[in-house]
Amino acid sequence: MKVAYIASEVFPYAKTGGLGDVAGTLPKELAKLGNDVKVFMPKYNLFSEIDYGLHYQWKIGGILIPIADRIHSVHVQKAYLPESNGKKNSKVEIYFIDCPYYYYRYRVYTDDPDEDERFILFSKSVLEVIKRLNWSPDIIHCNDWHTGIIPLLIKDQPQSGEFSYSNEKVFERTATIFTIHNIAYQGIFDKHTFEKAGINPKYFLNGGHGEYYGKVSFLKTGIMVSDIINTVSETYAKELLTPEYGSGMDPFLNLRKEDFYGVLNGVDYNIWNPETDKLIPYNYSKNDLSGKLKNKKYLLENLGLTFDENIPLIGIISRLVEQKGFDILNEVLDEIITLNAHWVILGSGKRKYEEMFAQLAQNHPKKFSAYIGYNDEFAHLIEAGADMILMPSVYEPCGLNQIYSLKYGTVPIVRKTGGLADTVLDWHECLSEGKEIGTGYSFVNFSGSALLQSLKTAINDFHNKDLWRKIQLNGMEKDYSWQKSAEKYMELYKKATKRLNNGSS
Ligand code: ADP
Numbered sequence: 001m002k003v004a005y006i007a008s009e010v011f012p013y014a015k016t017g018g019l020g021d022v023a024g025t026l027p028k029e030l031a032k033l034g035n036d037v038k039v040f041m042p043k044y045n046l047f048s049e050i051d052y053g054l055h056y057q058w059k060i061g062g063i064l065i066p067i068a069d070r071i072h073s074v075h076v077q078k079a080y081l082p083e084s085n086g087k088k089n090s091k092v093e094i095y096f097i098d099c100p101y102y103y104y105r106y107r108v109y110t111d112d113p114d115e116d117e118r119f120i121l122f123s124k125s126v127l128e129v130i131k132r133l134n135w136s137p138d139i140i141h142c143n144d145w146h147t148g149i150i151p152l153l154i155k156d157q158p159q160s161g162e163f164s165y166s167n168e169k170v171f172e173r174t175a176t177i178f179t180i181h182n183i184a185y186q187g188i189f190d191k192h193t194f195e196k197a198g199i200n201p202k203y204f205l206n207g208g209h210g211e212y213y214g215k216v217s218f219l220k221t222g223i224m225v226s227d228i229i230n231t232v233s234e235t236y237a238k239e240l241l242t243p244e245y246g247s248g249m250d251p252f253l254n255l256r257k258e259d260f261y262g263v264l265n266g267v268d269y270n271i272w273n274p275e276t277d278k279l280i281p282y283n284y285s286k287n288d289l290s291g292k293l294k295n296k297k298y299l300l301e302n303l304g305l306t307f308d309e310n311i312p313l314i315g316i317i318s319r320l321v322e323q324k325g326f327d328i329l330n331e332v333l334d335e336i337i338t339l340n341a342h343w344v345i346l347g348s349g350k351r352k353y354e355e356m357f358a359q360l361a362q363n364h365p366k367k368f369s370a371y372i373g374y375n376d377e378f379a380h381l382i383e384a385g386a387d388m389i390l391m392p393s394v395y396e397p398c399g400l401n402q403i404y405s406l407k408y409g410t411v412p413i414v415r416k417t418g419g420l421a422d423t424v425l426d427w428h429e430c431l432s433e434g435k436e437i438g439t440g441y442s443f444v445n446f447s448g449s450a451l452l453q454s455l456k457t458a459i460n461d462f463h464n465k466d467l468w469r470k471i472q473l474n475g476m477e478k479d480y481s482w483q484k485s486a487e488k489y490m491e492l493y494k495k496a497t498k499r500l501n502n503g504s505s
């Protein structure tokens, strides 16, 4: 199949969270399954084009994209996604949409008043590039709200005589799939946004596909118009159909229930594997965990904390936003600081959480260390050196850190929701069913006391060396590589094609 994979962030060029990881890996897995895959992303001024071997595409040439009453000049550069071992390039092409006016802002996402225009321009440019390549994709795979209007742009019914990509031959047989990585980010803008995009007003008026409480929603557009919709774990897919988790999108997802699926993300074990990880000082494996202890020592000593084999080191690596659940940690901070544990925190995001962790480290420098910012190398070091990782999320579409942690023998303590529920087996819950198959700790209630209880149980079990080793090894033996998930996406692609041809799946 020919697959156009479209995302706002792709590792290693730009990454703010898990979407970057997914978009940097899944396309290569799809290519391994025999597909012809091309990836598209904006060209931000966040990486060096020379380092990554980008080249201007003369044949595509300059593109003029009108937005509102301004015309923007867009150029296209191409590279090949690097293999994840970093040694050479894969065969998967990645096209960068270059428009400095919108993308040279030192950030992937902004709160600027023209955020809608940034992704209208991206969406239209991608379609224009595909057209100029005269490459007719079987599938356009969109990710999150930033790409939500693309399915509409190739399917809308233009007002008579107006230009529309739906009239273009290259898209005649193109089915669309829309992956929701996070329901909370919806791309909601005022009602003039569709005018700026030149989209027929009927899609906004009277509860049209893109209308949401009198505004435009890119996410709703993607949900309503795509042939197939999915999210990134089965539990989150079920949760999204409820008002509690649906963030207002549940009625629309329920309308599309027949075409809505959950596919758990995979992880890239070429990047996240303690046996080969080049970003950690000591490699180790499930057959010999001595390197893990050395990493712990290295980490603690470099952070100015005392190394003690018998004191657990608890790690946090996270975007610091409400979703990640640190409000319940805050609720029980007085007790947290009395626990016999060391803490290492890496994260950035909302000021209130950044301040909370920075202050903890300042007030209790012998127990807490906080790095406020983004640091890929440090993330690997924490996975390798910590004994446990904490993810008390309010909701978690998939979550990748806990899956990396399993491979690193770093025991996850998680709230039982979304992808966390699908990937972490609570040791005691399994034990109560007579099975010694647990891989971590999970709690159900979103409350400080439930979190504290789980932490205390984990810390207690940590002192039982044999038990702890068993939990670590159970996790290290799990395999969440991409291949299985990529095959599931292939099934969805087939369903999308069938739906396009028959009008149903
Ligand atoms: P989300 O996409 O919601 O942020 P995931 O668990 O799916 O959550 O993915 C987070 C990814 O971002 C992981 O690869 C994690 O290591 C990385 N990450 C998050 N915060 C930081 C940070 N401050 N520094 C380095 N990596 C980070």
Ligand code: GLC
Pocket (backbone or CB within 6 Å): 017, 018, 019, 022, 181, 182, 232, 265, 396, 397, 398, 399, 400, 419
């Ligand atoms: C989102 C979610 C996260 C998921 C990631 C990749 O950012 O918050 O749970 O793992 O996307 O799909």
